[in-house]
Amino acid sequence: MWEFTSPRTIVMGEGALEYLRDVEAKRALIVTDKVMHDLGFVSKVSSYLEQAGVEVEVFDEVEPEPSIETVVRGGELAKRYCPDLIVGLGGGSCMDAAKAIWVLYERPDLSVEEISPLVKLGLRKKAKLICIPTTSGTGSEATWAVVITDAEERRKMELASREVVADVAILDPELPSSMPPKLVADTGLDALTHAIEAYVSQWRNDFSDALAIKAIQIVFEYLPRSYRDPSDGVAKEKMHNAATMAGLAFSNSQIGVAHAMGHALGALFKIPHGRSVAVFLPYSIEYNSSEALDRYAEIARAIGVDARDSEEAVSKLVEAVYGLLREVEEPCAVKEMGIDRSSYEQRLEDLVERAMQSTATIANPRVPGVEDYRKLFLYAYDGKRIDF
Amino acid sequence: MHWKNIFGDELMEKYKFPSEEWIKAFKEELNKNKAYEEAAKDWEGDFLFIITPDEGLDKEVVFYVDLWHGKCRDAYVVPSRDAKKTEFIYEGSYSNWKKLIKGELDPIQALLMRKFKLKGSMAKVMRYTKAASELVKTASKVPTEFM
Numbered sequence: 197m198w199e200f201t202s203p204r205t206i207v208m209g210e211g212a213l214e215y216l217r218d219v220e221a222k223r224a225l226i227v228t229d230k231v232m233h234d235l236g237f238v239s240k241v242s243s244y245l246e247q248a249g250v251e252v253e254v255f256d257e258v259e260p261e262p263s264i265e266t267v268v269r270g271g272e273l274a275k276r277y278c279p280d281l282i283v284g285l286g287g288g289s290c291m292d293a294a295k296a297i298w299v300l301y302e303r304p305d306l307s308v309e310e311i312s313p314l315v316k317l318g319l320r321k322k323a324k325l326i327c328i329p330t331t332s333g334t335g336s337e338a339t340w341a342v343v344i345t346d347a348e349e350r351r352k353m354e355l356a357s358r359e360v361v362a363d364v365a366i367l368d369p370e371l372p373s374s375m376p377p378k379l380v381a382d383t384g385l386d387a388l389t390h391a392i393e394a395y396v397s398q399w400r401n402d403f404s405d406a407l408a409i410k411a412i413q414i415v416f417e418y419l420p421r422s423y424r425d426p427s428d429g430v431a432k433e434k435m436h437n438a439a440t441m442a443g444l445a446f447s448n449s450q451i452g453v454a455h456a457m458g459h460a461l462g463a464l465f466k467i468p469h470g471r472s473v474a475v476f477l478p479y480s481i482e483y484n485s486s487e488a489l490d491r492y493a494e495i496a497r498a499i500g501v502d503a504r505d506s507e508e509a510v511s512k513l514v515e516a517v518y519g520l521l522r523e524v525e526e527p528c529a530v531k532e533m534g535i536d537r538s539s540y541e542q543r544l545e546d547l548v549e550r551a552m553q554s555t556a557t558i559a560n561p562r563v564p565g566v567e568d569y570r571k572l573f574l575y576a577y578d579g580k581r582i583d584f
Numbered sequence: 585m586h587w588k589n590i591f592g593d594e595l596m597e598k599y600k601f602p603s604e605e606w607i608k609a610f611k612e613e614l615n616k617n618k619a620y621e622e623a624a625k626d627w628e629g630d631f632l633f634i635i636t637p638d639e640g641l642d643k644e645v646v647f648y649v650d651l652w653h654g655k656c657r658d659a660y661v662v663p664s665r666d667a668k669k670t671e672f673i674y675e676g677s678y679s680n681w682k683k684l685i686k687g688e689l690d691p692i693q694a695l696l697m698r699k700f701k702l703k704g705s706m707a708k709v710m711r712y713t714k715a716a717s718e719l720v721k722t723a724s725k726v727p728t729e730f731m
Binding site for chain 1: 619622623690692693695696697699702706707710711712713714717
């Protein structure tokens with residue numbers, strides 16, 4: 197027995213944002229950041245909501261990797277304003293913050309840390325949630341994950357509840373078209389990592405498999421196009437859809453060791469999320485392949501790899517991932533990220549401890565212990581092929 | 585424990601699950617598991633493992649298991665769920681415990697599927713997923729005879 201949870205409605209394609217014109221609500225709280233203001237997205241969303249007769253309030257204080265303090269402030273505003281609709285507008289940070297603010301608004305008796313799959317939240321008594329991603333990677337618009345940073349401990353809290361999945365996700369390809377190429381690459385590789393890890397997860401299922409494999413195919417085909425040509429509307433739209441599909445896939449199976457390591461690296465060295473997880477992707481494939489060889493081989497074949505056997509297919513998949521990383525000018529090893537070896541080694545034990553404590557490896561095909569993590573971090577620093 | 589049959593073949597003693605003998609054997613096996621010791625080196629927290637009746641089990645059985653810094657300090661049957669106050673309670677039916685021990689059910693996924701219930705901080709448990717996986721692997725190493 198397993199459950200597949202997704203937004204009730206996913207609105208996609210050109211003009212998707214116009215869905216807001218027909219929304220039924222009285223008061224909406226838009227949770228977003230300053231960049232969304234500058235890009236004009238907040239006024240566009242507000243304008244559509246106002247056409248639907250909805251009064252709008254904006255909380256635009258969400259920072260990258262939102263902190264507990266930020267979502268508590270947003271929760272306080274929600275309690276004063278009493279919205280019946282919350283709109284998460286932006287990248288993963290804004291949407292995750294919107295989910296957490298929504299919980300604090302509906303359940304003032306709970307703290308952020310208490311968002312858990314085992315706690316009955318009883319949401320939707322006061323408001324519904326619409327998520328509108330403006331980047332194509334996090335998948336937060338479709339997932340039950342909420343990543344909030346405990347700034348004091350410099351730790352990313354990986355929270356989750358099926359109840360926080362948005363009621364509606366709006367995928368308007370116009371929104372991500374303003375992303376600079378570096379962000380296109382970072383977020384697109386995040387989506388690829390979600391999809392590949394979902395496909396090999398021990399909690400995978402037929403539904404997550406279908407979404408993961410399609411998302412992987414789209415990323416390999418369209419990410420280079422989207423990266424090279426900001427005006428390539430087809431590539432932008434495909435990548436926007438792939439990110440949500442990958443989100444649905446991992447949300448209903450699981451992420452894996454590349455995320456456990458990426459979260460640790462990102463928190464300690466301030467590396468953008470997508471880049472920090474993607475750099476570990478090829479190493480995680482090699483590491484996991486002893487337990488998930490055929491699954492990776494299936495991925496390889498799905499992207500057109502021709503191979504005599506599974507070993508060769510997986511080896512070619514790893515090469516294809518490196519190839520994609522190079523094509524979108526992303527690092528293939530940690531040493532290429534501007535992190536010097538001595539400071540990396542100084543923090544190695546901290547990296548290992550954080551990765552060990554990550555929930556990301558719950559369903560990874562091979563669960564690393566301390567020694568394996570040490571080696572994985574060091575091999576990934578040097579760009580060495582995994583041989584253990 | 586091993587002994588030989590009349591043909592001289594070495595046989596392994598099987599422990600009935602759930603029983604005092606089984607939980608003692610589990611404790612012994614866990615304290616030999618280096619991967620668990622490493623993964624749970626900072627863990628502090630005791631459990632009640634509650635096996636509720638179904639299939640061949642007609643009466644609730646409760647194990648007390650004290651896990652401390654990578655070791656199992658104590659493990660024994662307690663007369664009831666109220667006999668001991670612990671930081672965590674992990675509770676499921678006999679048939680689901682059987683699946684767990686046989687490796688047919690993932691301990692965390694089982695919680696999400698509501699096949700098991702956890703009382704205590706889920707967040708704390710989730711930081712020790714490798715340890716949880718080693719606990720289950722250890723249970724499956726105990727030669728077990730089910731009802």
